[in-house]
Amino acid sequence: MAEAQDIQRVVEEIADHVRQNMHGSQVGKAPPAPPASAEPPRPVRTAPIAPESIRDNADLAPYIDHTLLKPEATREDVARVAREAAEHGFATVCVNSSHVATVAGILAGSRSVPIAVVGFPLGAALTSAKAFEAREAIQAGAREIDMVINVGALKARDYALVLTDIAQVVEASRPWPVKVILETSLLSQDEKIAGCVLSKAAGAAFVKTSTGFSTGGATVEDVSLMRRVVGEGVGVKASGGIRSAEDALKMIQAGANRLGASASVAIVTGQRSTAKY
Numbered sequence: 001m002a003e004a005q006d007i008q009r010v011v012e013e014i015a016d017h018v019r020q021n022m023h024g025s026q027v028g029k030a031p032p033a034p035p036a037s038a039e040p041p042r043p044v045r046t047a048p049i050a051p052e053s054i055r056d057n058a059d060l061a062p063y064i065d066h067t068l069l070k071p072e073a074t075r076e077d078v079a080r081v082a083r084e085a086a087e088h089g090f091a092t093v094c095v096n097s098s099h100v101a102t103v104a105g106i107l108a109g110s111r112s113v114p115i116a117v118v119g120f121p122l123g124a125a126l127t128s129a130k131a132f133e134a135r136e137a138i139q140a141g142a143r144e145i146d147m148v149i150n151v152g153a154l155k156a157r158d159y160a161l162v163l164t165d166i167a168q169v170v171e172a173s174r175p176w177p178v179k180v181i182l183e184t185s186l187l188s189q190d191e192k193i194a195g196c197v198l199s200k201a202a203g204a205a206f207v208k209t210s211t212g213f214s215t216g217g218a219t220v221e222d223v224s225l226m227r228r229v230v231g232e233g234v235g236v237k238a239s240g241g242i243r244s245a246e247d248a249l250k251m252i253q254a255g256a257n258r259l260g261a262s263a264s265v266a267i268v269t270g271q272r273s274t275a276k277y
């Protein structure tokens, strides 16, 4: 009950702020519409996964974004990760935007698709730069976009800026889904709620916990809170520090319907990655 009141209070605060500030936002005019795509968008699953449907570690594969975002990753490293995704049936391969074309070439004809991170990992880039990066990544073959929220603006309660920032990336990415990385380890409970409410209002398809490059990763508590705030019509992606099938299942039980992990192969083959968070 206390949490429901918190959510209501944050929603009202956001509505007040947006009413008063939407016209004064620094974000500027909307980017040009993306070119029409002949390729029909895939349906996006947003509802939680029934944990009992995961009978085997390999059953986790279609829910995993196989991720390589390290700055030192070479084209060969990225190509290996793309081949692993095709082999194990991961949902996507999540890379920095300059690597999307390499991944798209390897995944052509596979069920796994490339996705790009945008404004990564800090989220503090100009909205126009985020929208530009999203459009270019989609041109290169990205079929989902994972953007980092403007964390500083969220903490400063500049809700108009946060909302416009997300909405312009959503617009630039159409018809492909956008996930909004909240970087939960840097946020208070009210800020996590506000990030979820704003992402949903701006048309995001998912909220996502973490970049994997900050002070902490996905927690059961955060995933569960995010699911309660967004409901079933927006997806919840748990990411950062998921190192085993056991970790992955805990996130699914908490309400995640997508998992982002660099340890994906260990997860589906029943090992525990020892990679440091």
Ligand SMILES: O=C[C@H](O)COP(=O)(O)O
Pocket (backbone or CB within 6 Å): 067, 069, 094, 210, 211, 212, 213, 217, 239, 240, 241, 242, 260, 261, 262, 263, 277
């Ligand atoms: O977006 C996903 C994260 O970067 C993955 O983090 P991880 O390397 O801790 O699995």
